[in-house]
Amino acid sequence: MHSDNGEFKILEELGLEYEPVAIKYLTKPPKDIPALETKSALCEMLKKAQGGEVFYAGLENHTCEAGPYVLGLKEIEEQFISGEFGAGLGVFKDPRAASRLYHYTPRISPGVLNYVAFAPLGKVTFEPDILIILAEIPQAEIILRAMSYESGEMWMSRYSSAIGCAWLFAQPYLSGEINYFTTGFGFGMRRRKLFPEGRQFIAVPFDRLPGLLKTLREMPWVPRPFEADGLEFVKKLRISLGLDDE
Template identity: 45%
Template structure:
């Protein structure tokens, strides 16, 4: 009930407010040069069918008493590196962020719910989140559809959280060198410059 952004619109809980959908607000905030540039977002943002969603619950995952449609992670860059790699470790899925400078948090709900794909944004880039001081700048907000969560958890259990190429110890560097030396068997002309 205390929502004063457009999350409810993306969830199909309210109609697109005429002032916002006209693009005037984005122009007046100085985010867009013209009303039309802002208005186009309201034609392209993924919105759910009106009336299909009646409530949204935010809670720590371990406290969730049902299977959520989406799991939202807030992470610093090192944590996000591990999590994002886990989203593609098994599937090879590309990382694609679908977002905009306004409605940035809203893209974390409708788009991944409908597409079934992970979506992310970085706090501090979106006008509304930054103006409302929702998160400190530089946090990754990563939305994972629940159907993909088991794959991400499996990947986290299998993969090295710290890549061997990033390790500084002698044993890891020697192992990496051995692996890279074997590349020459596959492609004798390949030379990796460090």
């Protein structure tokens, strides 16, 4: 599934301010994608790709321990697991509260990947493992409604006060579920002032992407009750179903 075959074209109609970013997990360095020449946190790499850059990163490119940990590239130091660091930052009251974070934070198993490729959707040359979208509320509502349009599934956001990158890069990949959360809640991303607050991050795993794009092409983006004659439409519907009298 590549951008040049039109599969992703429907996303352009959303009018997103930030271009979606395709993520690919690799065991070997790609030959057709340049290596990242700088060092940064995983969330900062995402911001860089939103700005139009295409690159891949390895363990040596990470400056924040959270990224390599959730990607399974490296074990994390004892001071993090014990909760001393999280409590020291003031994210949690004490180490015992902070240590709970590591009991539920999703993490890709070591050995699954060694490198991560990033590309804005307009420049992607690979089939994404995850597509990360940053949307405003009206745009996010359309995407999430498309997620449940045929299945009727529950909308469920999963996030934590720290190690927010895990819920974009690991949880959707491991669960096969679309995940979303509001920017401005996560400690590290907020501290770095990377993304405008009050937007919705939506992470779509590879096995949900084709169906989501298909539904976006077929589903009415504006439901009839939201059109100009919406009140009259709902009134007639209720009468036709026997809920109200004429």
